[in-house]
Amino acid sequence: MTTRSTELLRVAHQHPGVTRADAARRLGIGTGAATELVARLSQAALLAEAPATPSGARGRPTTVLVPHPSGPLVLAAEITHEAWRIDVVELGGHTLTTVASPHAGTPWPEVTAAVAQILHTYGGRVRGMGVSVPGTVAPALRLDASTAGWHDVDLTTLWPGALTRVPAAAVPSSGAPALSVADASTWPTPTVFVAGNDASFAAAAESARGAATDAAVALHIRIESGLGGAIVDQGHLLLGATGASGEFGHMPFGDPAILCPCGARGCWGTAVDGTALARFLGQPPPPDPVTYARRVIASPGPHERAAVGAVAAALGRGIAGLVNGVDADLVTLGSIAADLLAAAPAELHTSYRSGLMAIRRASPPPLVAAALGSDGPIAGAAEKAWSALFPQLP
Ligand SMILES: [Zn+2]
Incomplete structure (x- = not known):
């Protein structure tokens, strides 16, 4: 497909x-060129048009670009320590269907x-899958999540027929497929x-x-069972040489007496995290630190209150260190980190500011x-799947 169609x-x-x-x-193109592109994408069942809601402004009526009714879909999956969920996502990010369930460890x-x-239901429309996991993912798509006891899990088994990051040019139009594909007749190709x-x-x-969306360098911090995060520089996620970047929770901003x-x-x-709150409260390490932390924070x-304040202060101090180091212009807080911001904003902000360089x-x-x-x-799993899929459409 042409670059302009992809864009x-x-x-x-x-x-x-x-x-x-x-x-x-x-896109910086004329309306005639746009009309032509839309017609081509519509013919390829990738995009459709719908009448725009009248704005009241005068001028020629226009149309809005919407997903084609038989257009491509991606699966976005999230697997946590306690549950899994799969969303079927269309162009534009809207979720058509969700399936979810708790699990007992496997x-x-x-x-x-x-x-x-889902593939049976939606057939060839499903063109990609993104999977979010609570651990590190090696380039061969193998998962390690020590706190869940998952080691060297081959994530490609979740969709055995998917061609993994194969450039469209590498998929032959006839003859033997580039990779061994289980029951290839039932799987759409190429997929990501x-x-x-x-x-x-x-x-x-x-x-x-x-x-x-408007940050130049965004720092994201997320606390679940442990602290993780990422740096997004001008829209680019810093992945690290082996894909294991963002293990900020293992920077030595804590008490050297505590073994991680x-x-x-x-x-x-x-x-x-939840174990820190338990330590402040003189209680043993909780078996479910996430649920425990939410209960204490509430x-x-x-x-x-005192334990939450102390933990919020420890969070603010570390964020200051990271902001000093990477020169972020925005910090977003997810999960329990967001709960701590809501519950103890004064403690968090005070320690954050005192840890920042004067400049x-x-x-x-x-x-x-x-x-x-x-x-x-x-x-994010859906976004990553779409990003990988766009260059391979139609
Ligand atoms: Zn550690």
Whole structure:
């Protein structure tokens, strides 16, 4: 497909409900060229047009660009320590269907079965999948999540027939497929399959559709069972050489007397999560630190308030260190980090400001709750799948 067709699809995706005229302006092309492009994409069942809602302004009526009714879809999956969820997402980010379930520690067969069921329902329309996981993902799409006991999990088994990041040119139009494909007749090709860390995906989603769309360098911090995050520089997610960037929870901003499950001492994550709250309250490490943290943060008791304040201060101190180091202009906070901002804003902001270099204190980069909330990781999974898919359409 031509670059302009790809760009037009991207514009329709990033700005749902964009008019054909506005899309033409964004691409810097004339209305005649835009009409032609839209006609071609419509013929390829990638894009459709619908009448625009009358704005009351005078002028020629225009149309808005909408997903084609039989156009491509991606699956966005989120797998956490306790549950899994799959969204079927159309161009523009709207979710058509969601399936979800709790799991008892081994979600993989259930998710694979759910993917097969969705492929049966939507057939060849499903062209890609993005998977968010609570751990690090190696380039070969193998997951390690030590806190969940998942080691070297092959994530490509979730969609056995997907061709993994194969450039369209590498997929032959006839003869043997480039890769071994299970039951190739039932799978659409080419397809894309991407997987990544939940905090990285949440960061990507905040920059694409959330609170950080206007930031030059956005820092995202997310606390679940541990602290993770990501840096998005001019729209580009910093992945690291092995895809394991963003393990900010293992920077030594914590108490050196505390041994982290990762093997290091003084990790920041051990000072800001549910185990940290339990330590302040003189209680044993909770079996479910996320639920425990939410309960303590919601509690009005004076001891709980003090523990929450102390943990919020430890969070603010570490964020200041990161902002000093990477020169971010916005910090978005997800999950329990957002809960701490809401519950103890004074403690968090005071320690954040006192940890900032004087040159940054005149206008400190704002700390804001992630706009996508708990949907950040799955929204990021969808965005990553679309990004990988666009160059391969139609
Ligand atoms: Zn650690």
